[in-house]
Amino acid sequence: MGQYQTLLYYCYSTIANGEQFAADHLKFCKSLNLVGRIIVADEGLNGTVSGTPQACKAYMDAIHADERFAKTEFKIDDVSEPSFVKMHCRYKSEIVHSGLRDPNIINPNKQTGKHLEPKEFLAMKDRDDVVILDVRSDYEHSLGRFKNAVTLDIENFRDFPAKINELAKYKDKKILTYCTGGIKCEKASALLLHEGFSDVYQLHGGIIKYGKEAGGEDFEGKCYVFDNRLSVDVNTVNPSVVSTCRNCGTVTDKMINCANPECNEHFTQCAICGEQLEGCCSTTCQTHPRKRVYDGTGYYVKVPQPVNVKKVQLA
Missing domain, CATH: 3.40.250.10 (Rhodanese-like domain)
Incomplete structure (x- = not known):
């Protein structure tokens, strides 16, 4: 068992007063010192949380103790450090955005593959x-x-x-x-x-x-x-690399987010192009005034935007 764990899970189950549930659930997660991202909707839960094995067990026990989520299945990864920096729990219209919100047409609790x-x-x-x-x-x-x-x-x-x-x-x-x-x-x-x-x-x-x-x-x-x-990594039998660097075409499996927060595109980029473009997808993004500092990971914590400040557009 690693020093920390990351839990991936979802559960389609009706939640009454989802907004209040999300607020209460956020407090509960913080009480366990968990970090992660959870989406709450009237149709259920969708989350990834990370913390110590003890905190993760307490969280799973609490979820399973709630009859609405008793059948929730957790995918557990041992990790060397928490997979998030902060804890977010937000109420949204769907736990995965599809635009398919008519329960008479699409209802995973009634019919799926x-x-x-x-x-x-x-x-x-x-x-x-x-x-x-x-x-x-x-x-x-x-x-x-x-x-x-x-x-x-x-x-x-x-x-x-x-x-x-x-x-x-x-x-x-x-x-x-x-x-x-x-x-x-x-x-x-x-x-x-x-x-x-x-x-x-x-x-x-x-x-x-x-x-x-x-x-x-x-x-x-x-x-x-x-x-x-x-x-x-998921393949331990016959692993391979199929992705290439967006900028030079070299085979690479490194995925990053563009360092320009107003772009933030997800793409694959080799280490050399990452250094040359400072983690940006293009020279246009590289020269953007709000470009974030690239530390080689390509992952950035979202920073709240200043209030009443006009958004700078890409050139």
């Missing part, structure tokens, strides 16, 4: 009658993805519904959806079923659980994560 455990997914993924579908954003699957997976050119998950027509040619196939931890697949698979896809599955626990239970076999590259690690 069939859940496949990692070893079931491994056994099924290479069949001729199967299509593996990545439902993550382009910057995520550019860093790593399953071998032969269908990927979509989307900046955010909310763009997924508009891509359904592009997938119509696969309606006679078994569709195996996957994402980082499973949360996006709950809604993506539900939408596919609603749109007439008859044989839809989802990787239970996502890429992270697949790495732990199936060795990450045939997942090429690294998995993007939403904390200050930015990416993690």
